[in-house]
Structure formats: C-alpha cells, structure tokens
Amino acid sequence: MNKWITRFSTSTPLNERINRTLDKQVKLAVTGLSRSGKTVFITSLVHQLLHGLNSTHLPFFQIVNSGLLRGVKAMPQPDMHIPSFRYDVAVEQLCGELPTWPQPTSGITEIRLAIRYLSNKPLLKHVSPVSTLYVDIIDYPGEWLLDLSLLELNYEQWSKQIARACESEPRLSLSEKWRSFMDSLDPASEADETTMRQAASLYTDFLHDCKDSGLSLLQPGRFTMPGDDLKGAPLLEFCPLLKIPQDIDNQSSLFAEMKKRYESYKEHVVKKFYNEHFSSFDRQIVLADVLRAFNTGYPTFTDMRDAINMVMKSFQYGKSGLINRLFGGLKIDKILFAATKADHVTPEQLPNLENFLRAMVTKSYNNATFEGVRTETIALAAVKCTQAAYTTYQGQKISCIKGMPLQGDKPIALFPGDVPVEAPMPEEWVDGRFQFLEFKPPRLANIHGSGLPHIRLDRALEFLLGDKF
Ligand SMILES: Nc1nc2c(ncn2[C@@H]2O[C@H](COP(=O)(O)OP(=O)(O)O)[C@@H](O)[C@H]2O)c(=O)[nH]1
Ligand SMILES: [Mg+2]
Structure with a gap:
C-alpha cells in the first residue's frame, strides 16, 4: 500500500489519495445485429443508472438495492477518436411528449459513466469510504x-x-x-x-x-x-x-x-x-432479437442462428482458436447473451424465451464457458412498452399483452403466441403462428426521478457490473 501512496503528491489529503488508487474502470461492450436493440438498451441502462439513487426499479442490482450507491454522472469519454453515444438525443426522443424510438446508427460509439459508491468490502470500508467505478459503454455493430x-x-x-x-x-x-x-x-x-x-x-x-x-x-x-x-x-x-x-x-x-x-x-x-477496439473490452453483452426471426419464417430464423453463432466465435479464446492465433489473449471475462424486447411476449413466456436463446447458442456458450469466460443468458426489455393482461376466449381465461402498436394509434390487446422451447421443424412455421408485434414506446413524459420501465435490466446490470463494487 505504501508504494502506491508515494506516487501522489503529499499535499493531497490521504483519503483522497487512497480513493484515486482504488478507482476502477471497466469497458462494457454492447453488440448485436442491426435492430437488435443496442441503442435502446444503452439509453435505458444509462437512464436507470443516472436515476439510480431514488430508484425502486432495480431490485436485483445490489449496489442500488443495498443503499450503497452515492450517485452516477455522465463524464467526458476517454477515447477521443470514438464518436460519442448521443444519450441526450436518444432520451429526448424516448421521453418526449410524443415518444419515438431513437434513429438507427451504423458505427461505433462510446459513453462514460462515473459510479460513486460506498465500498462494502471489509478492508476498503475503513481506508476508503467512497470509491468510483468508471464504466465505458461501447456500442458497435455485431455485423462487424x-x-x-x-x-x-x-x-x-x-x-x-x-x-x-x-x-x-x-x-x-x-x-x-x-x-x-x-x-x-x-x-x-x-x-x-x-x-x-x-x-x-x-x-x-x-x-x-x-x-x-x-x-x-x-x-x-x-x-x-x-x-x-x-x-x-x-x-x-x-x-x-x-x-x-x-x-x-x-x-x-x-x-x-x-x-x-x-x-x-x-x-x-x-x-x-x-x-x-475489441482487445480492450472487459465485458460483453450480445443482444439478439429472437422474436423477429420467429415472425419472418424458417430460412431467416436459421440464418440468424448461424449469424449469432458466428458472432460468438469472437469470444472463443481456445489455444488453437483463430482469435488466439491472430490477436493473442483477450480480456473479456464475462459475456451475457440477451434476448431483447421481452415485452413482446406474455410474462410467463420469459423462461421459454431464455431457454430458447440458450438452445440457439449452446455450442458457443459451452465453448466460452470452457475457456473460463463466465456466460449467462437472459430475456430482457430495455424499455417495457406493454402491460400484462387477461382476456376471456371461448370461456377460458388467457394471458395477453396490451400496448400501442407501432403502426396505429389505438391500444390493442393480443396473444402473441407461445415461445417454443425448441426450434420448430420447417413445416411447423405456418403463417400467423407467431405475432410478435412491434410497439410504440410508452408515454414517459411524467416519469420524474425514476428509471424507464424495463424487464430484468437490473439482473443484466448485476451480472455485468455487480462484482466490480
Ligand atoms: N418493445 C420494445 N421494443 C424495442 C426495445 N428495444 C428496441 N426496440 C425496438 O427495436 C428497434 C431497434 O432498436 P435499436 O436500439 O435502435 O437497435 P440497434 O440497431 O441494435 O441499435 C427500436 O426502434 C424499437 O422499435 C424494447 O426494449 N422493447
Ligand atoms: Mg443503434
């Protein structure tokens, strides 16, 4: 400890000097094929964290739930050569009087957050009550x-x-x-x-x-x-x-x-x-819009499955693997696969959606785990646009979702279809079997001081960042 402290000028107060030594940084990369939900995910994640202090929206994110969070701020990003992630623009579109989805983007962008928190680790609790975790979030196309x-x-x-x-x-x-x-x-x-x-x-x-x-x-x-x-x-x-x-x-x-x-x-x-870029990432979340593939049919579904597994090859660091041969060891130690837009299905379908995604990427998942990378799958909605509801059909109570369809200005209630546990056979992809409709973002102009409505974003945060505090 002495060796570290002497690197700072002796005029800096001791506590502050120790704090700086203990500050940590993590590069969290967000990827997924085009329209998988990267921009919306990052916008919601930043919004949740910026409103983390008075949020009851993040019950599974320990640092918030335990009351140890001291505040979150957006900061100037460290990498000047990467275009900035325009959180301000995206959030204005999402939270305006007439909310719209953010514009599509086609490149790499970055945003830095500083998270201040009280350390819960026994040693640090005494020497350094307040620490800062710098999180650099990088958005880049999975197509790359x-x-x-x-x-x-x-x-x-x-x-x-x-x-x-x-x-x-x-x-x-x-x-x-x-x-x-x-x-x-x-x-x-x-x-x-x-x-x-x-x-x-x-x-x-x-x-x-x-x-x-x-x-x-x-x-x-x-x-x-x-x-x-x-x-x-x-x-x-x-x-x-x-x-x-x-x-x-x-x-x-x-x-x-x-x-x-x-x-x-x-x-x-x-x-x-x-x-x-890739060689500097510490953590990775890979987003996939599995439900859209269901809507479009068997050939597009298999194509997406192959593409996602091809994307996953970048995280297989095995000694004989291409990544290892060309680029040496990489840093990523945790990967989260997420099926996005989970608000397009009824709540009891979430486990199916998660299992389906896991089955889609089983081989890549096992390979990554084998190489010592911690891997998880989750179904989430960065911005929840629907409400769960019930309706009666032929005397039976059935679960459905209610929301404002992307095309239209009257709310609808629909039963979007069950998420299968395994990929259906080609002949089972009959027209109209799946109706995972797209929705408009909810009107959020009146949410003050709280995070955007979401599904399981707090669990994603806990997996990706929880161990850094
Ligand atoms: N219902 C719902 N739709 C979403 C969600 N996230 C993204 N979308 C939809 O997916 C589209 C593409 O999302 P975007 O974040 O721009 O994708 P990107 O190309 O990966 O950055 C959006 O315009 C929305 O229509 C979500 O959490 N819930
Ligand atoms: Mg985008």
Missing part, C-alpha cells in the same frame, strides 16, 4: 464480428462460399441483378475502376435487400454497416466472383484487383477493429 470468419478464408474460398449461398432461396432471387452483372464480366480482363465500383454497388444492394428480407448473415459486415469512417471509401469497392478463373498471371486483371482489395479489407478493416 461476422467478418472474423473472413480471416480464415482466401478470396477464392470466400467467393465460392457466397456463390453457393446464392444457389438457393431466398438469396437466389435477391442476388439476380448482381449475378447477371457478374456473368457479363471476364475476370481475366483488365480491371477497370468503374466496373468494380458498379459490381460492388450491386453487391451492396443485394446485401441490403437480404437485410430487408430478414436475413442476418451479411458479409462483409461493413458493406451494410460501414461506420462513420468508411462510408463511400474505395476500400469497400470489391465483391466476390461467381466463377474463379484458373491460372491468371495478369496482376492487373479484374480477378487480381478484387483479390487485392479483399485482402486489404481484412488487414485494414477487420484486423484493425480487433486490435484497436
């Missing part, structure tokens, strides 16, 4: 993690994989325009800037169409989620080739130039993200 698998594939292998995926529906129809353009090209011909730009643009349109149809496995991740720095950058002007030519020596051919750009993307975009 889909690119990890590219590092294992050369251009020819990747092209073949995409060509194969385009042989069956729904990608077969969605890729038609891009494929017919590619068929008109000769890969051995001299590369030409305009042609490559057009090919990349048609391929990007194809990825966007896939996304609009509910597909999740979209590569390269930056084509749909470029982030602020890469919008319109030439680094994104390549695409796979449908037919790989044999023995092309010409280094300025279309094939050679596309291959060069693919390799450059891996080096300067994919690896850069892992080295610059």
Whole structure:
C-alpha cells in the first residue's frame, strides 16, 4: 500500500489519495445485429443508472438495492477518436411528449459513466469510504464480428462460399441483378475502376435487400454497416466472383484487383477493429432479437442462428482458436447473451424465451464457458412498452399483452403466441403462428426521478457490473 501512496503528491489529503488508487474502470461492450436493440438498451441502462439513487426499479442490482450507491454522472469519454453515444438525443426522443424510438446508427460509439459508491468490502470500508467505478459503454455493430470468419478464408474460398449461398432461396432471387452483372464480366480482363465500383454497388444492394428480407448473415459486415469512417471509401469497392478463373498471371486483371482489395479489407478493416477496439473490452453483452426471426419464417430464423453463432466465435479464446492465433489473449471475462424486447411476449413466456436463446447458442456458450469466460443468458426489455393482461376466449381465461402498436394509434390487446422451447421443424412455421408485434414506446413524459420501465435490466446490470463494487 505504501508504494502506491508515494506516487501522489503529499499535499493531497490521504483519503483522497487512497480513493484515486482504488478507482476502477471497466469497458462494457454492447453488440448485436442491426435492430437488435443496442441503442435502446444503452439509453435505458444509462437512464436507470443516472436515476439510480431514488430508484425502486432495480431490485436485483445490489449496489442500488443495498443503499450503497452515492450517485452516477455522465463524464467526458476517454477515447477521443470514438464518436460519442448521443444519450441526450436518444432520451429526448424516448421521453418526449410524443415518444419515438431513437434513429438507427451504423458505427461505433462510446459513453462514460462515473459510479460513486460506498465500498462494502471489509478492508476498503475503513481506508476508503467512497470509491468510483468508471464504466465505458461501447456500442458497435455485431455485423462487424461476422467478418472474423473472413480471416480464415482466401478470396477464392470466400467467393465460392457466397456463390453457393446464392444457389438457393431466398438469396437466389435477391442476388439476380448482381449475378447477371457478374456473368457479363471476364475476370481475366483488365480491371477497370468503374466496373468494380458498379459490381460492388450491386453487391451492396443485394446485401441490403437480404437485410430487408430478414436475413442476418451479411458479409462483409461493413458493406451494410460501414461506420462513420468508411462510408463511400474505395476500400469497400470489391465483391466476390461467381466463377474463379484458373491460372491468371495478369496482376492487373479484374480477378487480381478484387483479390487485392479483399485482402486489404481484412488487414485494414477487420484486423484493425480487433486490435484497436475489441482487445480492450472487459465485458460483453450480445443482444439478439429472437422474436423477429420467429415472425419472418424458417430460412431467416436459421440464418440468424448461424449469424449469432458466428458472432460468438469472437469470444472463443481456445489455444488453437483463430482469435488466439491472430490477436493473442483477450480480456473479456464475462459475456451475457440477451434476448431483447421481452415485452413482446406474455410474462410467463420469459423462461421459454431464455431457454430458447440458450438452445440457439449452446455450442458457443459451452465453448466460452470452457475457456473460463463466465456466460449467462437472459430475456430482457430495455424499455417495457406493454402491460400484462387477461382476456376471456371461448370461456377460458388467457394471458395477453396490451400496448400501442407501432403502426396505429389505438391500444390493442393480443396473444402473441407461445415461445417454443425448441426450434420448430420447417413445416411447423405456418403463417400467423407467431405475432410478435412491434410497439410504440410508452408515454414517459411524467416519469420524474425514476428509471424507464424495463424487464430484468437490473439482473443484466448485476451480472455485468455487480462484482466490480
Ligand atoms: N418493445 C420494445 N421494443 C424495442 C426495445 N428495444 C428496441 N426496440 C425496438 O427495436 C428497434 C431497434 O432498436 P435499436 O436500439 O435502435 O437497435 P440497434 O440497431 O441494435 O441499435 C427500436 O426502434 C424499437 O422499435 C424494447 O426494449 N422493447
Ligand atoms: Mg443503434
């Protein structure tokens, strides 16, 4: 202890000096595929913490519940090169007179909170009554993690994989325009800037169409989620080739130039993200909108399951694993998988939703746990938009939810369907089996001094941060 204290000027009061030594910092990363609920989750989490002092909303978050919290403040973020998470804008939209959901974003953002609390640890209680935990929350697209698998594939292998995926529906129809353009090209011909730009643009349109149809496995991740720095950058002007030519020596051919750009993307975009950002994360929450996949059908459901498991590969640190070989040991020691928008189902379906998510990621879950990373699954709603209710149907009392549908201005009550415990067989995905409707945010203009209504966000906080106090 003496050694630490002497690092500070002796004019600083002893208590303050010890406090500073004991201050802690944690980088909490939030990811998930587009529309999984990252922005809403972070907005609600920050709102809950900023209102933590007088909140009865967080019964499972010990530091609040035990009365040891002394206050939470948003602070200037430490990483100047990362755009700020615009909490102020998001909260204004959510809590306005006519609440709306925050605008979609496509890159990485950060916000820092300082949490002051009374230490409950026997030793610290005496030397340092008040400590501060700095929490840096980083929001980044899960699509970027889909690119990890590219590092294992050369251009020819990747092209073949995409060509194969385009042989069956729904990608077969969605890729038609891009494929017919590619068929008109000769890969051995001299590369030409305009042609490559057009090919990349048609391929990007194809990825966007896939996304609009509910597909999740979209590569390269930056084509749909470029982030602020890469919008319109030439680094994104390549695409796979449908037919790989044999023995092309010409280094300025279309094939050679596309291959060069693919390799450059891996080096300067994919690896850069892992080295610059990912390697510094301490904790991770992965959000998944499982219910939306139910609505859209079997092919989009399996696609999302594959995408989430691909995202999970970034957390498998095994000695022989890719992450370990390329980036050495990483820091993340806890991962929480969360099924979001749990307010779209009736309360008694929550355990099913949690179990279903767990079944979806079992293999990745076991691998991460095996590597010593603590892993949990949870179903949560960052902003609860519905109320549980009962209705009578053919003389039977059934559970339902009430809320304001996203399209419409009259509240409705509906029974959205049971969440299955296992993935239904392809033939069981009959039309209308699931109706997990989207809702408008509730009118919150009058919540003063309390956190936004949520489901199980306090449990998520306890798992992610509880042991840091
Ligand atoms: N009912 C409900 N809807 C949510 C919740 N979180 C997100 N949503 C919906 O999902 C959409 C996408 O959320 P957002 O946070 O922007 O997703 P992101 O792309 O991962 O940042 C929102 O516009 C809402 O319609 C929630 O907790 N409850
Ligand atoms: Mg977002």
